[in-house]
Amino acid sequence: MSDEFWSGNYFNYFTEIEEHFQRARGSGLFLFSPLDWALVENWKNGGVPLEAALRGIDEAFERWREKKSKVRMINSLAYCAQAVVEQAQIMAGAAPARERREAAPPFELPELRAYLAGNAERLRKAPFEGIGAALASLAAEAETHYGDLEELERRLSALEDKMIAAARTRQSDDDLLAARREFDLQLRPYRGKMTAEQIAMLERRFLDRRLLESAGLPRLSLFYLK
Numbered sequence: 366m367s368d369e370f371w372s373g374n375y376f377n378y379f380t381e382i383e384e385h386f387q388r389a390r391g392s393g394l395f396l397f398s399p400l401d402w403a404l405v406e407n408w409k410n411g412g413v414p415l416e417a418a419l420r421g422i423d424e425a426f427e428r429w430r431e432k433k434s435k436v437r438m439i440n441s442l443a444y445c446a447q448a449v450v451e452q453a454q455i456m457a458g459a460a461p462a463r464e465r466r467e468a469a470p471p472f473e474l475p476e477l478r479a480y481l482a483g484n485a486e487r488l489r490k491a492p493f494e495g496i497g498a499a500l501a502s503l504a505a506e507a508e509t510h511y512g513d514l515e516e517l518e519r520r521l522s523a524l525e526d527k528m529i530a531a532a533r534t535r536q537s538d539d540d541l542l543a544a545r546r547e548f549d550l551q552l553r554p555y556r557g558k559m560t561a562e563q564i565a566m567l568e569r570r571f572l573d574r575r576l577l578e579s580a581g582l583p584r585l586s587l588f589y590l591k
Contacts, residue, residue, distance in 0.1 A: 376470050378409050378588055385419050386442055389426045399578075400551040401442040403571035407563075409588060410570075413453045421449030443555035446563070470514060472590050478507035480590045484583045492531045493582075496524050500585070518587050525585040529573050532580050544575040 382405050387395050397405075408418055425445035439445075472480075481504035488497035503510060503520065510517040548571045556564065577584065 376472070376587060376590070378415055379405055381415055382408075382418050382422070382442075386422055386445070389422050390439060398441060398551060399574060400548065400567075400571060403567055403574050404442050404446060406570045406574070407567050408449065408453075411566075413449065414456055417453040417456050418449050421445050421452040424448040424452065441551070441555060443552065443558065446555065447558045450563075470587075474508060474511050476590065477511055477587075478504050480587075481507060484585055487583055488528070492535075493528060496528050496531075499524055514587060521585040521587065528582060528585070529576065532576055532582060535580070536576055540579060541572070544572050544579075547575070548572065 379402070383397055383401075386397075405418075422442075422445045425448040426439065428448070429439055429444070481500050485497045485500035485504055488494070488500065490497075503517070510520075545568075548568055552564065552567070559567070583589075
């Protein structure tokens with residue numbers, strides 16, 4: 366993941382993409398589906414630059430508008446997936462190395478402390494007590510971690526992975542099967558726009574997201590600090 370990824374606006378990664386897609390679609394309020402959010406998370410975790418995601422959305426809509434026959438409105442970010450990948454590849458191949466740019470995150474220290482402490486409180490029960498304790502420790506040292514948010518994000522990602530693994534052991538087979546069916550249904554119109562590897566990664570993000578939602582568990586990443 367490049368240093369530039371950590372400039373302040375990247376903490377608004379999800380919001381920036383959602384609002385840009387809505388503007389490109391030009392039809393008023395449009396709510397992202399679980400598949401859309403999983404796709405954005407896939408890009409974020411894969412280090413796709415925010416600019417590449419926004420350019421890819423614009424490119425996908427431009428191609429759609431150039432078609433002589435528009436069968437339907439674009440109803441999912443998945444329609445833009447291939448264009449985003451193409452833009453990320455273009456930027457990776459053409460962009461010179463850039464110096465690290467320091468930028469203040471779009472949240473204050475008290476907000477960070479409250480976010481960590483709030484998630485710690487929600488997880489102070491088995492089998493997540495240890496994760497809650499780790500978050501409480503990070504909250505107590507929030508001022509120190511505020512100076513190195515990249516390292517803090519790594520810690521939070523590791524804790525979230527542990528939380529998901531613990532939650533997975535409590536998930537029923539029926540719930541997992543239902544989530545997979547929902548994924549297949551939502552992705553069906555867009556499978557041709559993604560590679561098998563991309564689909565596999567997206568399915569994992571989708572299932573993780575669905576698992577946390579159904580279990581009432583919080584996301585721990587700083588990208589969810591609002």
